[in-house]
Amino acid sequence: KQEVTQIPAALSVPEGENLVLNCSFTDGAIYNLQWFRQDPGKGLTSLLLIQSSQREQTSGRLNASLDKSSGRSTLYIAASQPGDSATYLCAVIPLDSNYQLIWGAGTKLIIKP
Amino acid sequence: DGGITQSPKYLFRKEGQNVTLSCEQNLNHDAMYWYRQDPGQGLRLIYYSQIVNDFQKGDIAEGYSVSREKKESFPLTVTSAQKNPTAFYLCASRRTGGSLAFFGQGTRLTVV
Numbered sequence: 001k002q003e004v005t006q007i008p009a010a011l012s013v014p015e016g017e018n019l020v021l022n023c024s025f026t027d028g029a030i031y032n033l034q035w036f037r038q039d040p041g042k043g044l045t046s047l048l049l050i051q052s053s054q055r056e057q058t059s060g061r062l063n064a065s066l067d068k069s070s071g072r073s074t075l076y077i078a079a080s081q082p083g084d085s086a087t088y089l090c091a092v093i094p095l096d097s098n099y100q101l102i103w104g105a106g107t108k109l110i111i112k113p
Numbered sequence: 114d115g116g117i118t119q120s121p122k123y124l125f126r127k128e129g130q131n132v133t134l135s136c137e138q139n140l141n142h143d144a145m146y147w148y149r150q151d152p153g154q155g156l157r158l159i160y161y162s163q164i165v166n167d168f169q170k171g172d173i174a175e176g177y178s179v180s181r182e183k184k185e186s187f188p189l190t191v192t193s194a195q196k197n198p199t200a201f202y203l204c205a206s207r208r209t210g211g212s213l214a215f216f217g218q219g220t221r222l223t224v225v
């Protein structure tokens with residue numbers, strides 16, 4: 001059964017630093033992997049979607065990588081800002097899942113001014 | 114603007130009471146989902162529907178019920194059989210064949 005893990009559960013860094021959030025999954029047989037952002041008490045906003053055939057995706061200051069063979073994805077945030085403070089979740093869609101998302105528990109990111 | 118609307122934002126339930134959470138989308142998506150989110154855990158799937166008048170149980174369906182009478186609407190009822198309903202509930206939709214899921218803003222349910 002596919003499991004998704006995000007470590008650390010929480011991260012606090014000073015403004016301006018580059019940082020990496022980690023997501024690992026146990027089975028590389030996936031359609032894709034997605035990174036989402038969740039602000040406190042709010043719904044989820046999709047940040048980046050990486051198809052299984054892709055190695056990375058970029059959007060502005062965000063870059064997500066995917067290595068299916070090792071079961072790992074990273075979300076790189078460049079020049080962090082206080083507005084980046086949120087919980088970041090990753091999710092995979094396994095090939096045998098009827099398109100159901102399997103979620104990590106998230107990393108709560110705090111950017112200190 | 115297209116999107117998903119959940120209501121109410123906050124809901125309080127008394128012991129033994131059934132409550133219904135609303136989810137409406139105007140994205141013309143076929144698939145709709147209900148997730149439960151608890152602190153420190155990933156989202157858990159309650160029910161999903163791929164098409165009108167059809168729905169399937171997710172991983173934690175016990176104590177919940179849904180209906181899908183219209184493409185736009187997928188209400189979730191939290192019944193008295195759900196012993197620990199306090200949580201944040203998220204509704205999502207997805208276009209058939211698409212990967213991206215769009216989420217509502219959530220409903221926070223509290224038992225009083």
